[in-house]
Amino acid sequence: MPAPTPPAPVDEKRASFEREALVHLDSLYRVAQRLTGNAADADDLVQETMLKAYRSWDQYTKGTNAKGWLLTILRNSFINEYRRRTRHPESVDIDAIEPFAVFQDVQEEDPQGAFFDRIVDDEVLRAIDTLPETFRETVVLSDVEGLSYQEIARILKVPVGTVKSRLFRARQMLQRKLYDYAVGMGYIKGSKP
Amino acid sequence: MNCRECAEHLYEYLDRELTPELERELRAHLDECPPCGEHHDFEALFLKFVRARCRAQGAPPELRRRILRELFEE
Numbered sequence: 442m443p444a445p446t447p448p449a450p451v452d453e454k455r456a457s458f459e460r461e462a463l464v465h466l467d468s469l470y471r472v473a474q475r476l477t478g479n480a481a482d483a484d485d486l487v488q489e490t491m492l493k494a495y496r497s498w499d500q501y502t503k504g505t506n507a508k509g510w511l512l513t514i515l516r517n518s519f520i521n522e523y524r525r526r527t528r529h530p531e532s533v534d535i536d537a538i539e540p541f542a543v544f545q546d547v548q549e550e551d552p553q554g555a556f557f558d559r560i561v562d563d564e565v566l567r568a569i570d571t572l573p574e575t576f577r578e579t580v581v582l583s584d585v586e587g588l589s590y591q592e593i594a595r596i597l598k599v600p601v602g603t604v605k606s607r608l609f610r611a612r613q614m615l616q617r618k619l620y621d622y623a624v625g626m627g628y629i630k631g632s633k634p
Numbered sequence: 635m636n637c638r639e640c641a642e643h644l645y646e647y648l649d650r651e652l653t654p655e656l657e658r659e660l661r662a663h664l665d666e667c668p669p670c671g672e673h674h675d676f677e678a679l680f681l682k683f684v685r686a687r688c689r690a691q692g693a694p695p696e697l698r699r700r701i702l703r704e705l706f707e708e
């Protein structure tokens with residue numbers, strides 16, 4: 442019996458790319474949207490990322506962390522080609538931002554955070570979009586895409602400690618924005634005069 | 635572990651990023667300190683809420699088609 446013909450290299454490349462890279466399309470798209478702030482640029486950024494990834498697919502060690510590898514390409518492309526013409530990069534003095542503790546404000550009225558339930562998807566995305574870029578990208582990679590501190594540190598090229606402190610601030614800022622929104626909408630009375 | 639340290643490490647705890655030893659200490663504190671326990675539940679709920687609200691949207695089908703065309707059909 443003749444041995445089965447091995448698959449052509451192109452088919453194999455395509456198959457492994459579909460299996461390991463294209464499955465992360467939704468994640469790439471969500472991150473691209475939060476980075477660029479608009480659907481058209483997000484589309485282009487994701488498409489470009491996938492093209493670059495496919496071209497350099499041989500350099501990726503199969504079976505390792507494809508999601509992190511793709512997100513690194515996406516973020517580099519964003520910084521090099523999109524950031525200049527979409528949003529302005531901000532430099533944020535982390536120490537100048539007050540740490541907020543929303544829990545202390547809601548402890549009496551709504552310690553279970555029931556007011557969150559009334560806040561819809563779009564409002565949360567809008568709140569994330571108003572965070573400074575460094576905080577926004579950290580919170581999206583962690584809280585939306587579920588990456589570890591180490592993976593985020595690698596993508597953003599910062600120490601793990603920086604990821605940790607940014608995440609702390611970003612979450613507190615986001616909570617504060619959502620809390621203020623909920624108070625404004627009358628979902629919660631709020632404890633501030 | 636005291637309440638201040640507990641609050642400081644709460645996110646790392648929720649993110650499963652603490653060393654096993656610190657994780658044990660923090661869990662022990664949560665068990666014996668109701669206010670920190672409530673704070674923990676609040677932050678856990680917040681993280682679950684953000685994730686749920688932000689993951690509804692995926693790549694549009696048209697973008698997927700465009701990419702497949704571009705990659706495989708030249």
Ligand SMILES: [Zn+2]
Pocket residue numbers: 636637638640663667669670
């Ligand atoms: Zn305590």
